[in-house]
Amino acid sequence: MFNIKIEKNEFFNDWGDLIVKSKIIINDFSEYFDLPVSYWKVNDYKRSWVKSISQILNKNKDRAILFTSMYDLEKVNFLHSWIVYKKGNSAFIQNCILFRDDFNEFSLENIFKYIPDREIYSEYGEKISEWTTDFENIIRFYDKLKFELK
Template identity: 30%
Template sequence: MSKSEVFSIELDAETLFRDPDSEGPEAVGTIRIGEFTEAFRASLAYWSADDYRRSWRLAYHRLESADDAISCLITSITDPATSNFVFCWPLYREGEQVFVQNSVIFLDELTEAFDPEAPWASVGPRETITEDGDEISEWHTSMDALRAFFRRPAVR
């Protein structure tokens, strides 16, 4: 497997941040796609660290279900009944390639209620250019990289 095909997403629930502006503690997470790495903070006010990890496994299984599938990895969620947005990384599978973008789901813009058990239902089709003609940041990896990561005994 080449460096460009590396993938991981992890959450450190031992190191918590307490931001006075947030609804509760936040865990530190990291996503790695090839040589790209980004840290994120995951709110623990609505979901536990295990809830995030379970959701990521469901997102992976969603991708495995078809050669042309849309899924997403939720990286921060608060109660959808009272929040405005959810942070996520949409995953677009095309054959054995997976395109990954960083996104925010604005809950008040959805035509149907957000379902935390199927967050990919709130992710639109893959776009690579914004309405203003700007390129959307996107990374790519492979299904083999996701398989290697998610087939490990425990996603941390």
């Protein structure tokens, strides 16, 4: 199972961001998060997820980035995302924060070159949290998104 469920009700959080409650589900793991919708709307996120997953399906890439926060890139310090790494019939999924200062000329057009290689241990030798599902579940999620965007 893989899904990102997005509620319909928008509201302002304590920091003044317009958000919708959302939830990522990876098999028996789930986690709620706030999806900011002042800069990107829900369908912008969905379109970006479809585009990124299609890189694996159509361009023989081995990874995709699913942004779960997006702001004006001129003003933001970091972006939240989930990275999907494909290996064989499996998908390995890690939460990732991309820091704008780590990249030159950071833009959405070239974001794929900034998706980090899959690491299973941090620079301190600690195991990185990672969830695994069948890649077929990622394809189902992709198909569902494409249907919703029609």
